[in-house]
Every structure is written in C-alpha cells, then in structure tokens.
Amino acid sequence: MKLTNIARLLTIFIAISGCFSVLFGAWLAHAGQSLPIEAQTRLSTAHQYQLLHTLALLGVVVWHQSKPRNLLLVSGCLFAVGILFFSVSLYIKTFFAILLIGKLAPLGGIALALGWLCLAFVGEKKS
Numbered sequence: 001m002k003l004t005n006i007a008r009l010l011t012i013f014i015a016i017s018g019c020f021s022v023l024f025g026a027w028l029a030h031a032g033q034s035l036p037i038e039a040q041t042r043l044s045t046a047h048q049y050q051l052l053h054t055l056a057l058l059g060v061v062v063w064h065q066s067k068p069r070n071l072l073l074v075s076g077c078l079f080a081v082g083i084l085f086f087s088v089s090l091y092i093k094t095f096f097a098i099l100l101i102g103k104l105a106p107l108g109g110i111a112l113a114l115g116w117l118c119l120a121f122v123g124e125k126k127s
Contacts, residue, residue: 003068003070003073006073006076006077007061007064007065007073007076010057010060010061010073010076010077010080011061013057013080014054014057014058014061017050017054017057017083018051018054018058020050021047021050021051021054024047025047025051028040028043028044028047039094042090042093042094043090043091043094045090046086046087046088046090046091046094047087049083049086049087049112050083050086050087053079053082053083053112053115054083056079056115056116057076057079057080057083060072060075060076060079060115060119061076063122064076069122071118071121071122072118072119072122074118075115075116075118075119075122076115078111078112078114078115078118079111079112079115081108081111082108082109082110082111082112082113082114082115083108083112084108085104085105085107085108085111086104086105086108086109086111086112087108089101089102089103089104089105089108090102090105093105
C-alpha cells in the first residue's frame with residue numbers, strides 16, 4: 001500500500017473517530033448518567049483515551065504532511081490500532097457484556113504507548 005493511501009486512511013479514521021467522540025461524549029454526559037457507576041467510569045476512560053489519541057493522530061498526520069517520515073505513519077497506525085483495541089473493546093465490553101473482548105484493552109494500551117515512543121524517535125532523527 002502506498003504511503004499516501006495510509007495517510008488518507010488515517011485521515012478518514014480521524015474524522016470518524018472524532019465525530020464518534022463528540023457524539024458519544026454528549027450521550028455519556030446526558031443519557032449515560034443512568035448507567036451504573038462502574039460502567040460510567042469505564043466508558044469515560046475509553047472516551048477520554050479515544051478523544052486524546054484522535055487528536056494526537058491528527059497531529060501526526062499534519063506533521064507527516066509537512067515532513068514526510070515513515071515512522072510518523074507507523075506512529076499513526078499504532079494510535080489507530082490502540083484506539084480500536086483499547087477504547088472500542090471497552091465500549092463493546094460495557095454495552096454487550098462480551099467480557100472476552102476486554103482482553104484487547106491492554107494490547108491497545110501498549111499500541112498507544114508505542115505510538116508515542118515512535119514520535120520520540122522521529123524527534124531524535126536528524127532532518
């Protein structure tokens with residue numbers, strides 16, 4: 001797959017994830033208040049991580065447009081996978097009581113952390 005296609009797919013992912021974050025955040029602040037506290041806490045954590053890393057992913061794509069680096073796309077892909085594995089698995093676990101999918105959350109957390117570490121290596125690399 002061409003690098004420009006990866007950047008384009010990440011941009012689409014950012015748009016969908018950002019839209020969902022806004023809509024879900026509004027739902028959680030209002031209708032979500034009727035959920036048990038444990039569910040609210042889990043969903044709030046998943047939502048915060050999704051929103052934060054969607055914004056980080058946006059920054060990575062913008063950075064890649066100004067200074068193309070393969071490692072930036074690796075970081076972006078790790079952020080996207082991390083959002084899916086961490087946040088989405090917690091949403092599914094909470095709403096559909098599929099407990100096994102919650103096992104993906106730690107892998108998502110690792111992917112998110114690796115995405116940040118990739119940025120450290122991009123910053124260290126000389127232009």
